[in-house]
Amino acid sequence: MxxxxxxxxxxxxxxxxxxxxxxxxxxxxxxxxxxxxxxxxxxxxxxxxxxxxxxxxxxxxxxxxxxxxxxxxxxxxxxxxxxxxxxxxxxxxRAPSRRWESGETLSFLGLPLKLDVAHGTSEVHLTQPHLHIVTPDHSAAAVAALAKHWLRGQAAEHFHRRIEHFRSHITLETVSIRLSNARSRWGSCHASGRISLNWRLIHMPQHLIDYVVVHELAHLREMNHSPRFWAVVGSVIPDYTARRREIRRESHRYLVD
Ligand SMILES: [Zn+2]
Known part of the structure; x- marks a missing residue:
């Protein structure tokens, strides 16, 4: 200690x-x-x-x-x-970078989505397992910008839902979240009650996203990695050690851009 x-x-x-x-x-x-x-x-x-x-x-x-x-x-x-x-x-x-072309797949909540790029007025819509990206400009940069904007929006909604789901088990505080774009970190937490979550988490299966969300919420109770901290995490996610191992093993796959 x-x-x-x-x-x-x-x-x-x-x-x-x-x-x-x-x-x-x-x-x-x-x-x-x-x-x-x-x-x-x-x-x-x-x-x-x-x-x-x-x-x-x-x-x-x-x-x-x-x-x-x-x-x-x-x-x-x-x-x-x-x-x-x-x-x-x-x-x-290390994962190769994306080309942002039709037929490419990207992971969304752990499931593969197939990119379908078409010409027209900018728009993104999901018809699982297809992510349709319509753009007047077929460049990889334009497709990437639209796709990432959509992914970030999905990430923000998903994180809000999961935080609301877990918050009452862990803390009485109101929690504000910020989407981060870090290349080296999935989440962080500030004493003020704000949590930063990497939007790329939306590529991961929900049980791994939940681990990160709960980990950061638990820091609002314990700003450390003490046994008390892990007890808070474990009270919500009993199999947290397995999830932590899985993230460490798999997370490089979800850092593709
Ligand atoms: Zn931590």
Missing amino acids: ANLASTPMSAQLELPFAPLSVNPVVTTATVLDGQPVNYILHRSHGRRRISLSVDDRGLRVGAPLRASLREIETVLRDHARWVIRKLADWNDK
């Missing part, structure tokens, strides 16, 4: 790019074998030695609180070939 002393007043849901703790985390850069390499440095009390891992967030370095940057860089250099190979695999696995 020693961590609680440094509990921040604004807690972020660090999925998928940061750890579930309040320990110091910084993004750092170095050069290995002539290649620039970014990594997330995560120092913690309990850690005895420097460790390297590559997951859906990229390269992470775990280190004892007192490890010097020189020691860390030495470990990185000793494992340069491994790091570079793993990062290359990671880059290959």
